[in-house]
Amino acid sequence: MKKRAKRWVGIGLIAGILLIIVLVRLSLPAGKVEVVTPQSRDVVEFVVATGRVRALVQSEVGSEAGGVVSEVLVREGDSVQQGQVVVRLQRTELEEQLNAARAAVDTALRELQQVQRGSLPEEIARARAELQQAEEVGRARLEAATMRLRQLESGGRQEDISRAQSALAEAEARRKQAEADLQRARQLYEAGALGRADVEKAETALASARASEEIARAQLLLARQPARQEEIEAARAEVQSARASLEQSVRVARANLQLLLRKPLREEVEVARARLRQAESNVRLVEERLRQRDVLAPISGVVIRRVVEPGQSVLPGQSLLTIADMQKVEILMETDETNIRRLKVGQRAVLIVPAFRNQPFDGVVTQVGPEIDSQRGVVTVRVVPKAIPAFLRPDMTVDVNVEVNRQNGALTVPVTALIARGSDAGEAVYVVEAGKVKLKPVRVLARGEDFAAVEGLSPTDQVVRQAIAVKEGQSVTPQPVAGGERR
Secondary structure (H helix, E strand, O other): OHHHHHHHHHHHHHHHHHHHHHHHHHHOOOEEEEEEOOEEEEEEEEEEEEEEEEEOOEEEEEOOOOEEEEEEOOOOOOEEOOOOEEEEEOOHHHHHHHHHHHHHHHHHHHHHHHHHHOOOHHHHHHHHHHHHHHHHHHHHHHHHHHHHHHHHHHOOOHHHHHHHHHHHHHHHHHHHHHHHHHHHHHHHHHHOOOOHHHHHHHHHHHHHHHHHHHHHHHHHHHHOOOOOHHHHHHHHHHHHHHHHHHHHHHHHHHHHHHHHHHOOOHHHHHHHHHHHHHHHHHHHHHHHHHHOOEEEOOOOEEEEEEOOOOOOEEOOOOEEEEEEOOOOEEEEEEEEHHHHHHOOOOOEEEEEOHHHOOOOEEEEEEEEEEEEEOOOOEEEEEEEEOOOOOOOOOOOEEEEEEEEEEEEEEEEEEHHHEEEOOOOOOEEEEEEEOOEEEEEEEEEEEEOOOEEEEEOOOOOOOEEOOHHHOOOOOEEEEEEOOOOOOO
16 A cells, blocks of 8 residues: 555656646747748659669670680770770691691692693694604614514525615614704704704604614624524514504503693693682681681670680680670669659669769669569669760669659748658648647648658748647747758
């Protein structure tokens, strides 16, 4: 009982103190409060967030061939053009192969030209002289072998000896004449009066004359002594050999002459052309392999990553650089999922890079969501710049201000004057009427950084600038503030 009595005594003391405080406050004069009248202004409402630059097109640059890097011609941050050489591989060995392949093309081309040209006149003349020489030498040998066989078979009669002596004398005379003719032909050739074919013809005639002389001398020896049976058999074999040699040499010389006369041969031309095509194909193959030693930029843009250095061995397809096309970029920003209802495709955005704050640029919202990060409660918004400033770089931080509402010429109050009354009751402001603070509901049309466009007020209402400074029903003395700007 004593404890309960003490509790009631304590409650009574607290109530008495509160009553005294209220009486004191009521006895004091009303406090001054700053008030503003609603002003006509343009209010723009933004959803503000931070985003990052993302290039829509990025390309990993690799080499078609493996090898050792000799040069890296760009650094991170460098701008490159499509087709520009950015990395070079060692190429000395391939350059030597290319020189050899081009030399082979020159050789094959000369061979084709020679085949297409046909036989030269001096080649035909030489072939005719060889045919004539083959016929004359072969016939002389056959005649000598035949005569020798006859002499051996005749047994060395006096008339045969006389005939052989006369033949030898005649052969010696022809040989001497042929020597003189050859000497004169050579002199005329050196003087330019005769062609090489005439000299060769004189040489053939001398060779034939010498052969005839030897045969005549041999026949004279045979005519002076009777022949044995084995000599006769050998002479017969010599006749057969001479006849076969004559036929063979004449056939070969005639075939060579006919071949020269038929040139250019279609099959030889085709073979020469095939050799030229093969040589040219080898050049193109080496040139292609050499071209692969120069790694080209596949797109125009900015080098954002470099992972290769000179002297490094690389494999075909290995990534060496990353290039981003800065002509096609977007800003990815994340904002609270509660802003989805206010964000729409096509809305204007003001973009500001912190490092270049005095150079804002415009963008357009191109996508909202669609997915929401359930763990963080955020949605991704994509914004595309209308014009891309030169200072923009991949992964650069950007302050994004998306314009979600605009009210032109609306009545406005400072945002500090607004009171949130709960999700269903909406918002309100405090106004001063007859020295008393009164709660007045309003409808917020747009909320800017400093002012909010509202409905439900008149231009003469005295709105408390700082709503948190008063309570409904409080007696106050209004203190007008021009414009209602923040202090």
